Amino acid sequence: MLSQSTQLEVKNLTTCFRTSKGNVMAVDEISFSLKKGETLCIVGESGCGKSVSALSIMGLLPPSGYVKSGSAIFQNNDLLLMTTKELEKLRGNRISMIFQDPGSSLNPVMRVGDQVSEIFQIHLNISKQEGQKKALEMLKQVEIPDPESRMLAFPHELSGGMAQRIMIAIALACNPDILIADEPTTALDVTIQSQILNLMSEMQLKTQTAIILITHDLGVVAEMADNVLVMYCGQVVEYGDVKTVFNSPIHPYTKALMKSIPIIGKKTRRLDAIPGRVPSLDMLPSGCRFERRCAEKNDNIVSNCQNKIPPIFNVDSVHGSRCWLEKGNE
Numbered sequence: 190m191l192s193q194s195t196q197l198e199v200k201n202l203t204t205c206f207r208t209s210k211g212n213v214m215a216v217d218e219i220s221f222s223l224k225k226g227e228t229l230c231i232v233g234e235s236g237c238g239k240s241v242s243a244l245s246i247m248g249l250l251p252p253s254g255y256v257k258s259g260s261a262i263f264q265n266n267d268l269l270l271m272t273t274k275e276l277e278k279l280r281g282n283r284i285s286m287i288f289q290d291p292g293s294s295l296n297p298v299m300r301v302g303d304q305v306s307e308i309f310q311i312h313l314n315i316s317k318q319e320g321q322k323k324a325l326e327m328l329k330q331v332e333i334p335d336p337e338s339r340m341l342a343f344p345h346e347l348s349g350g351m352a353q354r355i356m357i358a359i360a361l362a363c364n365p366d367i368l369i370a371d372e373p374t375t376a377l378d379v380t381i382q383s384q385i386l387n388l389m390s391e392m393q394l395k396t397q398t399a400i401i402l403i404t405h406d407l408g409v410v411a412e413m414a415d416n417v418l419v420m421y422c423g424q425v426v427e428y429g430d431v432k433t434v435f436n437s438p439i440h441p442y443t444k445a446l447m448k449s450i451p452i453i454g455k456k457t458r459r460l461d462a463i464p465g466r467v468p469s470l471d472m473l474p475s476g477c478r479f480e481r482r483c484a485e486k487n488d489n490i491v492s493n494c495q496n497k498i499p500p501i502f503n504v505d506s507v508h509g510s511r512c513w514l515e516k517g518n519e
């Protein structure tokens with residue numbers, strides 16, 4: 190049994206793709222838990238497996254992808270074992286998802302009001318008239334200006350920020366237990382980005398929805414997260430609560446990511462890109478996946494770094510790091 194406030198418990202999720210070069214593992218044994226009202230940020234460079242993790246949990250992998258092992262327990266059921274029908278019942282109802290590009294997620298030939306209303310009609314089994322009423326309320330809640338006339342608009346008539354507000358309205362329409370937001374503000378400019386993030390936080394306070402927020406932006410993490418999962422090359426390399434991870438990062442990759450945050454307001458806008466490249470999934474090193482780019486690899490343990498995949502060493506019950514340098518501190 191999950192503790193009452195735990196909404197989702199993911200254990201050792203491993204996802205592969207069949208490719209022309211053979212099977213590759215895009216997500217390798219990731220684990221985390223998510224509590225009611227909490228925001229977990231998943232952060233890492235492009236290609237590290239953030240979206241594939243989310244798609245695996247939602248049962249939305251493309252045909253070439255498959256979950257190899259692991260579990261994702263939601264309300265005592267394993268999402269990874271559910272049939273498509275069972276998942277469809279949950280999606281948009283108990284678990285919702287918003288993506289980076291709001292334009293492509295909305296139906297271009299359907300009026301905005303009808304799209305929001307449809308969600309209510311399907312999941313609450315109510316009439317079109319009742320659905321429209323609820324849709325209008327929802328548009329007001331997500332602070333769409335002039336909501337009555339926006340109900341009749343088509344998606345192309347909306348700005349990016351407005352379209353993302355509609356997506357949030359759709360995603361939160363049925364008061365989901367979990368919202369998975371995959372780079373929801375990346376396509377928007379900075380002011381709109383922070384408005385959308387504020388809106389998500391405000392809605393979360395009202396609904397106690399647990400949020401998984403996927404981003405490559407540590408600024409967003411600092412603003413939104415309770416807990417953080419840092420991913421590198423398909424693996425979790427560090428996890429912990431946001432204050433600990435920001436104030437005392439342990440993994441050299443997390444530290445390098447921190448250095449790459451631009452410090453706005455300072456004279457020099459520091460932006461150190463991490464040197465080197467992420468290894469390709471079909472040619473993974475046999476040791477630590479970050480070893481070649483690591484600024485801290487240590488001669489004494491370098492053979493470990495090069496030859497053995499480090500496990501996650503727990504610093505304490507809520508903070509851990511996948512680095513051989515932590516071994517001595519165990």
Ligand SMILES: Nc1ncnc2c1ncn2[C@@H]1O[C@H](COP(=O)(O)OP(=O)(O)OP(=O)(O)O)[C@@H](O)[C@H]1O
Pocket residue numbers: 206207208215233234235236237238239240241242251253254405470
């Ligand atoms: N359909 C696919 N076939 C083969 N490999 C795939 C497929 N989709 C994703 N991958 C691989 O899985 C890995 C993880 O991809 P994913 O999309 O999860 O990255 P991400 O962390 O979300 O990156 P981004 O920040 O760019 O969105 C990448 O190496 C990617 O190339």
Ligand SMILES: [Mg+2]
Pocket residue numbers: 239240241371
């Ligand atoms: Mg992605």
